[in-house]
Amino acid sequence: MSLQLQSVVNSKVTDAIMPYLSDARLVRELAYINGKWVHGSQDITVFNPATDDVIGHCTQLDPAQIEQAIAAADAAFGPWRKLMADERAAILMRWHDLILENKEDLATLMVLEQGKSLNDARGEIDYGASFVRWFAEEARRAYGDTIPSHIPNAQLATLREPIGVAALITPWNFPHAMITRKAAAALAIGCTVLIKPASETPFSALALAELAERAGFPAGVYNVVTGKGSEIGSVLCKSDKVRALSFTGSTRVGKVLLEQAASTVKKCSMELGGNAPFIVLPDMDITAAAKAAVAAKFQTAGQDCLAANRIFVPYTQYEAFLQAFAEEMAQIKVGNGFDKDVTMGPLIFRQAVDKAQELVDDALAKGARLIAGSQQQAPGTNFFMPTLLADITPQMKVFREENFCPVAGVLPYNDLPSLIAQANDTEYGLAAYIYGHDIRAIWQLLHGLEFGMVSVNSVKMTGHGIPFGGVKQSGLGREGSRHGFDEYSQLKYYCLGGLMREG
Ligand SMILES: NC(=O)c1ccc[n+]([C@@H]2O[C@H](COP(=O)([O-])OP(=O)(O)OC[C@H]3O[C@@H](n4cnc5c(N)ncnc54)[C@H](O)[C@@H]3O)[C@@H](O)[C@H]2O)c1
Numbered sequence: 001m002s003l004q005l006q007s008v009v010n011s012k013v014t015d016a017i018m019p020y021l022s023d024a025r026l027v028r029e030l031a032y033i034n035g036k037w038v039h040g041s042q043d044i045t046v047f048n049p050a051t052d053d054v055i056g057h058c059t060q061l062d063p064a065q066i067e068q069a070i071a072a073a074d075a076a077f078g079p080w081r082k083l084m085a086d087e088r089a090a091i092l093m094r095w096h097d098l099i100l101e102n103k104e105d106l107a108t109l110m111v112l113e114q115g116k117s118l119n120d121a122r123g124e125i126d127y128g129a130s131f132v133r134w135f136a137e138e139a140r141r142a143y144g145d146t147i148p149s150h151i152p153n154a155q156l157a158t159l160r161e162p163i164g165v166a167a168l169i170t171p172w173n174f175p176h177a178m179i180t181r182k183a184a185a186a187l188a189i190g191c192t193v194l195i196k197p198a199s200e201t202p203f204s205a206l207a208l209a210e211l212a213e214r215a216g217f218p219a220g221v222y223n224v225v226t227g228k229g230s231e232i233g234s235v236l237c238k239s240d241k242v243r244a245l246s247f248t249g250s251t252r253v254g255k256v257l258l259e260q261a262a263s264t265v266k267k268c269s270m271e272l273g274g275n276a277p278f279i280v281l282p283d284m285d286i287t288a289a290a291k292a293a294v295a296a297k298f299q300t301a302g303q304d305c306l307a308a309n310r311i312f313v314p315y316t317q318y319e320a321f322l323q324a325f326a327e328e329m330a331q332i333k334v335g336n337g338f339d340k341d342v343t344m345g346p347l348i349f350r351q352a353v354d355k356a357q358e359l360v361d362d363a364l365a366k367g368a369r370l371i372a373g374s375q376q377q378a379p380g381t382n383f384f385m386p387t388l389l390a391d392i393t394p395q396m397k398v399f400r401e402e403n404f405c406p407v408a409g410v411l412p413y414n415d416l417p418s419l420i421a422q423a424n425d426t427e428y429g430l431a432a433y434i435y436g437h438d439i440r441a442i443w444q445l446l447h448g449l450e451f452g453m454v455s456v457n458s459v460k461m462t463g464h465g466i467p468f469g470g471v472k473q474s475g476l477g478r479e480g481s482r483h484g485f486d487e488y489s490q491l492k493y494y495c496l497g498g499l500m501r502e503g
């Protein structure tokens with residue numbers, strides 16, 4: 001079956017998007033395969049979570065079209081990997097520059113489909129572009145090793161080779177940066193990519209594809225497939241041609257994909273859920289700690305894998321901290337991400353609001369105290385007002401589950417050993433925060449905490465140069481940093497024997 005192709009017409013995009021953008025060609029509703037915009041069999045409706053308005057549709061590809069996309073990426077792999085690193089880097093840098101030139105439009109699209117504030121969306125575009133630049137630069141440094149030989153008259157070494165076609169499946173909470181963090185690494189090292197964005201936020205992904213085309217990626221190197229996650233995931237996992245699978249999303253779906261990918265023994269990289277502890281040490285200024293905890297909890301309306309869900313405070317400062325936190329939380333301005341001064345947008349859809357309420361109800365039924373947060377003030381059906389619960393316990397869902405909503409839970413602690421045990425009492429192990437000054441306590445925590453990333457006295461911990469990733473059920477592998485290539489490359493060892501030695 002040949003691909004149904006459509007030139008450049010975005011016939012169904014509603015007026016809800018176009019008036020906001022300076023470049024209408026960034027709005028794409030079709031999938032992007034082998035350098036063409038492609039129709040699927042049905043449409044998936046995309047909503048603005050702040051207003052519930054329909055903002056457009058993306059296309060749902062059928063399994064045969066996913067197979068065709070895989071074949072295109074596979075065919076493009078050979079020529080792409082053969083380019084010199086400098087040549088791939090130049091295309092990546094053009095993509096980077098185009099992303100930044102179109103920052104305002106990309107951020108606007110993100111607010112429309114994801115709901116975050118315009119400032120946060122702009123920040124995400126910068127963050128996303130930084131990975132493209134980083135990996136364009138790293139492409140020139142994808143070294144192998146030479147190995148002191150234990151074999152007479154032989155030279156031993158490794159080559160770092162691109163693994164092949166990489167499937168990248170991404171979530172809706174960071175619809176831009178979760179793509180670039182994967183795609184830039186894969187492309188720079190010489191892989192071709194098939195990107196499957198979340199159906200709630202396809203427009204950010206498709207705009208990136210439009211810019212990738214303008215940057216000059218050859219046909220088949222950069223592909224975006226849209227449609228049903230389970231259907232696409234299963235075709236990608238079963239295909240022998242797809243050699244790497246990089247997934248960012250929930251631990252539940254990550255486990256499904258790991259099982260499916262086992263059938264073809266793919267290299268799997270999993271960036272999954274988190275349930276971050278935020279630990280306040282006794283020597284920390286309480287107002288400063290509360291300010292940082294609010295920032296760490298409510299970024300992206302709590303829909304952030306790094307969100308500080310369980311906040312541990314010494315008994316002696318407990319009530320003072322709750323008061324300071326409630327005061328700081330009251331400064332959050334909830335509303336449509338386009339409105340001036342808004343710092344927190346809606347949740348992604350109505351079920352997320354219901355889940356937030358369920359967490360609060362469960363906690364209150366099990367003895368938590370509601371310190372602040374009234375849902376009567378919510379400015380729309382998909383909004384959940386920032387909520388502060390005290391006295392949360394490990395028996396409550398708000399402690400156990402990745403809550404992914406603007407509900408903060410605080411609990412007191414007595415001593416470091418019991419604190420460490422409680423902070424680790426979760427299946428997740430992505431990120432942890434420590435606020436305080438006592439270097440011995442910080443060191444003890446750094447060693448005791450079972451998390452892939454620990455940030456001391458800083459809410460911001462991410463960036464292109466750091467190895468982002470978790471332990472336990474928060475995932476496998478690292479993104480960004482000099483380790484980012486590991487997920488998309490393999491070492492080929494060679495032994496060059498029978499060499500004559502001089503002297
Ligand atoms: N560790 C990280 O770096 C990181 C970063 C961002 C988000 N996340 C996690 O992502 C989750 C929120 O995002 P979400 O709700 O979009 O996650 P999700 O797991 O529901 O979906 C993620 C992606 O997987 C697709 N998908 C769903 N079911 C699938 C299946 N059976 N097979 C293949 N693909 C499938 C979705 O369409 C989407 O594209 C949270 O758990 C959050 O912690 C983790």
Ligand SMILES: N[C@@H](CC=O)C(=O)O
Pocket residue numbers: 173174303304305306462468
């Ligand atoms: N906030 C994370 C993404 C997780 O949701 C990041 O900074 O990469």
